[in-house]
Amino acid sequence: MRVGVVTFPGSLDDRDAARAVRLAGGEPVALWHADADLHGVDAVILPGGFSYGDYLRAGAISRFAPVTGSIVEAARGGLPVLGICNGFQILTEAHLLPGSMIKNDHRRFVCREQQLRVERTDTAWTNEYAEGEVITVPLKNQDGQYVADERTLDELEGEGRVVVRYVGANPNGSWRDIAGVSNERGNVVGLMPHPEHAVEPGFGPDGAKGPRSGTDGLRFFTSVLKSLVG
Amino acid sequence: MGRVVVDVMPKPEILDPQGKAVASALPRLGFDQFSGVRQGKRFELEVDGPVTEEILAAARAAGEQVLSNPVIEDVVAVYEEQD
Numbered sequence: 001m002r003v004g005v006v007t008f009p010g011s012l013d014d015r016d017a018a019r020a021v022r023l024a025g026g027e028p029v030a031l032w033h034a035d036a037d038l039h040g041v042d043a044v045i046l047p048g049g050f051s052y053g054d055y056l057r058a059g060a061i062s063r064f065a066p067v068t069g070s071i072v073e074a075a076r077g078g079l080p081v082l083g084i085c086n087g088f089q090i091l092t093e094a095h096l097l098p099g100s101m102i103k104n105d106h107r108r109f110v111c112r113e114q115q116l117r118v119e120r121t122d123t124a125w126t127n128e129y130a131e132g133e134v135i136t137v138p139l140k141n142q143d144g145q146y147v148a149d150e151r152t153l154d155e156l157e158g159e160g161r162v163v164v165r166y167v168g169a170n171p172n173g174s175w176r177d178i179a180g181v182s183n184e185r186g187n188v189v190g191l192m193p194h195p196e197h198a199v200e201p202g203f204g205p206d207g208a209k210g211p212r213s214g215t216d217g218l219r220f221f222t223s224v225l226k227s228l229v230g
Numbered sequence: 231m232g233r234v235v236v237d238v239m240p241k242p243e244i245l246d247p248q249g250k251a252v253a254s255a256l257p258r259l260g261f262d263q264f265s266g267v268r269q270g271k272r273f274e275l276e277v278d279g280p281v282t283e284e285i286l287a288a289a290r291a292a293g294e295q296v297l298s299n300p301v302i303e304d305v306v307a308v309y310e311e312q313d
Contacts, residue, residue: 056296100302102244105245147301
């Protein structure tokens with residue numbers, strides 16, 4: 001299974017995302033922002049970072065990159081797409097996911113290990129989790145406060161499209177503690193925290209098996225491989 | 231050469247963290263007259279010729295589609311700047 005990982009000018013976590021794909025058993029394929037060709041990949045990850053320096057708004061300029069046009073079209077046809085952090089911001093700017101992200105309510109950059117509750121498990125990216133399962137992955141952002149109008153928030157919750165929610169302290173003021181959402185079909189998922197940083201023992205958050213042993217993020221990547229096989 | 235100004239502000243119902251930071255800094259410098267601050271963006275779009283109705287319409291469209299995100303921001307003004 002070939003999973004594309006896009007590099008925009010200013011992407012930071014593209015290599016970590018590619019590494020997560022490899023550790024999950026897939027083949028990462030590097031995609032370039034200026035190249036509209038998706039090279040026949042079976043799924044796409046938009047990684048974290050500060051694409052185009054967050055100019056205008058986080059994710060706003062990346063929406064107009066040639067590769068993004070191809071991804072939006074393919075996503076409407078069912079291609080699994082995961083947006084992490086800045087990738088989530090790009091997906092909202094591209095109107096593939098509702099809502100938007102503004103600056104953290106406390107106005108500071110936040111970097112911490114964050115607990116999340118997985119609430120939707122029939123998506124292409126979360127089918128290997130149990131509903132209600134609490135996982136720990138790193139979170140690091142500046143513009144991480146998820147906002148949407150009340151009607152949209154009600155709709156998301158009513159349709160069960162909140163994929164992950166912050167547990168414990170809300171790290172950035174996100175409305176209704178929302179950390180990640182999906183489209184109706186479940187092939188497009190975006191989230192602020194970073195599952196790709198919790199995929200390998202020795203390099204993840206502290207876990208049950210000791211310091212840095214946490215690999216709770218890995219199943220985002222095994223999930224998509226499973227959804228492609230099934 | 232003409233110039234069109236597009237003003238974009240965060241929606242009233244959206245908390246404006248930057249405006250709040252500015253609001254809390256003002257009194258520290260003795261500006262205690264202001265009870266609130268909201269911070270927006272001003273875009274200046276330049277054209278080679280005169281600013282026509284078509285140019286203004288295009289600026290309004292660009293304001294809605296690119297310069298603002300309607301989920302969190304409003305285009306509050308689009309106008310020609312006179313030198």
